[in-house]
Amino acid sequence: MTPDVRPLVAGNWKMNGTRASLDQIKAIAEGVQGPLSEKVETLICPPATLLYVATALCTDSPLQIGAQDCHQNASGAHTGDLSAEMIADCFGTHVIVGHSERRTDHAETDHLVRAKAEAAYAADLTAVICIGETADERKSGQTLDILKRQLAGSVPDGATAERTVIAYEPVWAIGTGLTPTVADVAEAHAFLRAELIKRFGDVGKKMRLLYGGSVKPSNAKELMAVDNVDGALIGGASLKAADFLAIYQVYEELTA
Numbered sequence: 674m675t676p677d678v679r680p681l682v683a684g685n686w687k688m689n690g691t692r693a694s695l696d697q698i699k700a701i702a703e704g705v706q707g708p709l710s711e712k713v714e715t716l717i718c719p720p721a722t723l724l725y726v727a728t729a730l731c732t733d734s735p736l737q738i739g740a741q742d743c744h745q746n747a748s749g750a751h752t753g754d755l756s757a758e759m760i761a762d763c764f765g766t767h768v769i770v771g772h773s774e775r776r777t778d779h780a781e782t783d784h785l786v787r788a789k790a791e792a793a794y795a796a797d798l799t800a801v802i803c804i805g806e807t808a809d810e811r812k813s814g815q816t817l818d819i820l821k822r823q824l825a826g827s828v829p830d831g832a833t834a835e836r837t838v839i840a841y842e843p844v845w846a847i848g849t850g851l852t853p854t855v856a857d858v859a860e861a862h863a864f865l866r867a868e869l870i871k872r873f874g875d876v877g878k879k880m881r882l883l884y885g886g887s888v889k890p891s892n893a894k895e896l897m898a899v900d901n902v903d904g905a906l907i908g909g910a911s912l913k914a915a916d917f918l919a920i921y922q923v924y925e926e927l928t929a
């Protein structure tokens with residue numbers, strides 16, 4: 674955790690979820706009501722097909738709803754794409770950009786990710802900007818170099834702490850059940866914090882740094898307790914309300 678920074682527990686549903694899954698969103702929206710929600714923010718990013726209905730389910734809940742990607746342009750001839758404005762129009766508050774699955778499946782570059790984050794700001798959305806090294810990059814000792822390059826390339830110059838969340842997701846930890854050691858997470862997050870402060874000064878002290886990659890109820894407490902870890906970006910375990918809420922609830926103790 675970082676002093677004076679409100680953690681964010683976020684779920685990325687990826688290409689999972691149909692109308693039947695709205696029950697899980699409803700359960701999460703209900704489960705995050707209460708005093709802890711003043712200390713910890715929550716977010717679910719369902720597939721775009723559920724965005725509008727999901728926000729309608731959360732009108733009386735602190736649970737925020739976001740999207741998983743946006744186009745860098747505000748509108749136009751881009752078949753199949755979604756603009757940040759459209760997400761805001763559906764009452765979405767956040768958009769994930771630069772997830773490693775988009776970087777791999779759609780050849781997204783740091784330059785493009787930065788443009789998408791700028792599009793998010795223009796629509797008053799918070800950009801959740803993802804970075805992380807592959808297994809080979811870690812094995813060959815390049816982790817911090819890769820993180821430095823992705824952070825410098827993907828985060829816009831105009832980034833503010835209110836509208837920017839950085840998610841460190843080691844690619845090899847996503848969906849594998851593997852996680853870095855607590856010491857490795859601490860090293861990566863301390864490095865990212867120092868880079869953000871170098872570039873953004875005091876603003877860099879307040880930008881949230883999430884950890885993502887096989888976060889589960891069983892490992893959440895030790896990962897979320899690490900210095901400079903200001904929340905989680907959860908894939909598989911966010912699909913079940915009970916698991917997502919169990920991860921959120923580790924903050925009962927961590928913020929006590």
Ligand SMILES: O=C(CO)COP(=O)(O)O
Pocket residue numbers: 685772842846847848849850885886887888906907908909910
């Ligand atoms: O990619 C992730 C979240 O964006 C992490 O996914 P898992 O939690 O399923 O490993």
